[in-house]
Amino acid sequence: MSDILEFAPCGYIRFSETGIIERINSTLANWIGAPKHAIEGQSIQSLLPKAGQIFLQSYIFPQLKFSADVEECHFKLLTRSGERIPVLGNFYWSEREACASSNDDRTNQPQLDGSTTLYDVIIIRAHKRHQLENALVLAQQKADATVRELKKSNDSLGRFANMVAHDLKSPLRNINRLAEYLSDDYEDLLDDDGKDLLKKLDSTSQQAIYFVDKLLEYGSLGAKGTLEEVDLNRVVTIASETFSESMATTGATLQIGRLPTVMGIEIQLVQLFQNLIGNAIKYRSPDRSLIIDIQATQIDEKECKIWVKDNGVGIPAQYQQDVFDILFRLHGKDLEGAGIGLATCKWIVQNHLGTIGVESNIDEGSSFYFTLRSIDR
Amino acid sequence: MNQSSILDRIIRRNNVCISGQGDRAVMFVHGLGCDQRMWRYVAPTFEVDFKVILMDLSGCGRSDLSAFDLDRYSNLEGYAQDILEVIAALDLQDVVFVGHSVSIMLGAIASIRQPEKFSKLIMVAPSPCYLNYPPDYLGGFDREDIEELLDLMDKNYMGWASFLAPLAIDYCPSPELAQELESSFCSTDPITAKAFAKATFYADCRSLLPEIVTPCLVMQCSEDALVPEPVGEYLHHHIPKSSYIKLTATGHCPHLSQPVETAAFIRSYISASMANTVSRQI
16 A cells, blocks of 8 residues: 555545455554554454444445445444544445446446455545534424424315315305395385395305305315416406495496406406405595506417506505505505505415506506416417 | 226336246345345346346335335335235236345235245345344344434435435436436435335334245345344244255345355255255244
């Protein structure tokens, strides 16, 4: 062995196929705490704790035998005093040069002639790396456990929502049915106001049933949902029904252009339009009757842009960026609302891989727009 | 799902490879830490006169990782069930089962469940239990040793998720990627590898041994770091129809280190008639 390797700042071993140590350098012998002659001739297993012996036998030897050199293997050396030294080792077939020139036959040819293959190993100590990696392994395990917990709680939340939706469905059906009975049997006894209330009871409960149905459908699709063809004309009709009363009382008009069929999740798109229409009604101008105009333009083959335009009070330029943030309230506590309507809109549009924005002028009105995927024609 | 696609799925799941000329089936099953390549020096010598069946146990080698179920493979039963399913899928009878290391217990479990499917069990470097249960049984390892092994696997597989996983997910990677995978000693998904290591080292199949009715050959290696010599003798003593042979091959993988000797012993045991088989009833 060359003098350079003998005292090099790394351990070196050469061992045979049967695991017998043919050579060891002084550096490594010092780490082990035994004279070289007491190590040479022994099995390489004698330098390893039991776990390392299993790892060597089950994972390293077969790999060396088949094809590759083994690099950056983590293991521990067992010193004569019983200490463990964490190390990194590279295992090389010692006659690799000769082999490369003969078509790398060693992968298919066992040594049948009694000669034995030799392996060279270079070992460096890795105390600090070992500590770092311990910390990493722990952090990884913690992160994995958190992800599992999160998934579990999401799943149970989903199941809970599904269960509640299920439970709500039959009482809602009953309310709707009772309203029908009331209307069939007692309508004549009611005055006009009473009849009107009954009608509203009927339509409101029907809408609630629609939402619960959609919620169940959505829950069964999983949180991501599957995009399907949705006719926006139908979506806007459903969404605007919610506001038929408030629109009538405020004298608002809804103008709807020809809307496309898009790829989307219907219940989310209904919510989107409900939020935008509700917003327009909430922020209407006291000086003029509200006109809401819903139009669509095709951007290209794959994408369309939808406008929901009003002639309301408008949004000051400096706030136009912020209105989609959760809990942003432009008008203080004057108007009802939880401040999550437009944030919901943003979430829904993003969930459809679209973008949402607003153009607005004070006292002229706001124009909310968003993009959706058109169906492929 | 129809019958043929179920069979197809089983074949694919365990990357089953069939070769050879004969009618009689010899099935080679690898042990911990590797895959069917472990038999590459031994199995081909049987192709002349046997039907040779090779497979990768679930979670190993080129098995279908997407079919890996942590529950099913949390103990040896799940792996043994796979072996029976492969035998059923290929409609094999009188199988000679050759197992290395832990897989001999898979063969044993399978043969106890469906003895009619097996004609012989050949156990290379076998152990029914790797843990020490002093004073009666010394399998070679304490629980702490196994914990340390699992920790060692964690360290060595650390880069797996970010680097190797994307390659392994593809069931049939390109030749370059396959090469890349093969040349890495930690090419198995660490989750499946650890599941197999746990199922192996925490298993105790000693109580099953008297139930094995199929004739067995116990092949004990010399100086096997994983299987102390008394373990082979223990197996021979507790398996009703067993023969015992001690190999000169050292280490845990005689089929790699001494393939010729190993293949010769396997062959002579297969061809020995039942009458010549050394059997010992207990």
